[in-house]
Amino acid sequence: MYKLVLGLLVVWLAGALSSCNKIAGVDPSTTPSGIFIRDTSILNRYAASKGLVLTTTASNLRYVISSRNPTGKQAALGEELEFNYVLTTLTRKGGTGADSLDVIERQVDTTFRVQPNFFPFTDGLLISGLQEAMLLMREGERAIFLMPSIIGFGSRAQLNGAIPPNTPIRWDVTLRRSRSEDQRIREYITANKLVVTDSTTLSGLRIIKTRANPTGDSLSANRTAIFNYTGRQLRARSAFGFDSTATGLRRFNVPGFNAGLAKLRAGERALLIFPSSLGFQNAGIVVNGTFLVPPGTPLLYDVEVTSIR
Incomplete structure (x- = not known):
C-alpha cells in the first residue's frame, strides 16, 4: 500500500x-x-x-x-x-x-x-x-x-x-x-522487454498479449466475459499490486480496462497498460486515509479471459 x-x-x-x-x-x-x-x-x-x-x-x-x-x-x-x-x-x-x-x-x-x-x-x-x-x-x-x-x-x-x-x-x-506517465510506461515496457501488440484502441492504452487464441469467442453486444485479473500500479521502477480477482473488490471498471478487455477473445491473456486518464485519474484510490493508488498513477492489469457467454 x-x-x-x-x-x-x-x-x-x-x-x-x-x-x-x-x-x-x-x-x-x-x-x-x-x-x-x-x-x-x-x-x-x-x-x-x-x-x-x-x-x-x-x-x-x-x-x-x-x-x-x-x-x-x-x-x-x-x-x-x-x-x-x-x-x-x-x-x-x-x-x-x-x-x-x-x-x-x-x-x-x-x-x-x-x-x-x-x-x-x-x-x-x-x-x-x-x-x-x-x-x-x-x-x-x-x-x-x-x-x-x-x-x-x-x-x-x-x-x-x-x-x-x-x-x-x-x-x-x-x-x-x-517522469511523466508516458515515460514511466515506456520505461517499464522496455525494462521488462515487453512487446506491445495493440496500441490503437484508446490514446495511451497498450495491449500486450501473452497468450493468443485467434479462434476463441469474441466479446460483443449481449455477451459477457468471464475473466481473472490482477491490478498493479506503475510506481518507482516496478509494478505494485493493489487488486485481484481474489480480493473481490472489483477495482477494474475504468475506461482503459474496459477497452482492453473488449479486444480479447476467450482463452487469451494480456497485459493492459494505460495512463491515469484512462484509470483513476486525479482522484486515485484512498483507503482509510491512505492512498492505495495515488493520483496520476499509470496502471497495469494482467487479464485472462476464461470464457465469453
Whole structure:
C-alpha cells in the first residue's frame, strides 16, 4: 500500500497573518504574525551564520540552487518525482546567555539521503513550501530551501514530535528525475522487454498479449466475459499490486480496462497498460486515509479471459 512519506502530505491549512497582535490575554509571540516574525529572525540568523546567499519568494521561501543543471528537465505537477533529501529543524538555543539567539540545527529525517524517494507530484499533496520548492528545480540539481513554519508543517508536531509545532525547517534536496506517465510506461515496457501488440484502441492504452487464441469467442453486444485479473500500479521502477480477482473488490471498471478487455477473445491473456486518464485519474484510490493508488498513477492489469457467454 502506498504511504505518503515523512508527513509530506498537507496536514495544516495556514490562516492569514493577523494584522493585530495586541489582543487581551494573548501572548503576541504565539499569534500567526508573532510566529512568523520569530521564524524570520531565526532564518535570517541561520542564513548569515552559514554564509548562505538566498533568493526569497513571495511566500517567504528562501533558497539557493547549489548545483545547477540549466538544461535539465523542469519538475512538473502531474509527474513522478525521484529525489533525495535531508530534513533539518531550526530552533533558537534559548536561555539568557549572549548566545541565546543562536540557531540549533537538528537533522530529523535522513531516510532518503542516499536511496531515492519516489513521490506522485500532484497539486496539494505536498506541504506548500516543498511543492513550491520542487517546482523551482531541474533534474540533476541540488538545492537548499529554508521555510518558515507557515509554509512548512505549521502548528502540528510531526515525526512523533521530532518536528515541534511552528518550527522553521531546512530541506537539502537533490532532484534526480521528473517522469511523466508516458515515460514511466515506456520505461517499464522496455525494462521488462515487453512487446506491445495493440496500441490503437484508446490514446495511451497498450495491449500486450501473452497468450493468443485467434479462434476463441469474441466479446460483443449481449455477451459477457468471464475473466481473472490482477491490478498493479506503475510506481518507482516496478509494478505494485493493489487488486485481484481474489480480493473481490472489483477495482477494474475504468475506461482503459474496459477497452482492453473488449479486444480479447476467450482463452487469451494480456497485459493492459494505460495512463491515469484512462484509470483513476486525479482522484486515485484512498483507503482509510491512505492512498492505495495515488493520483496520476499509470496502471497495469494482467487479464485472462476464461470464457465469453
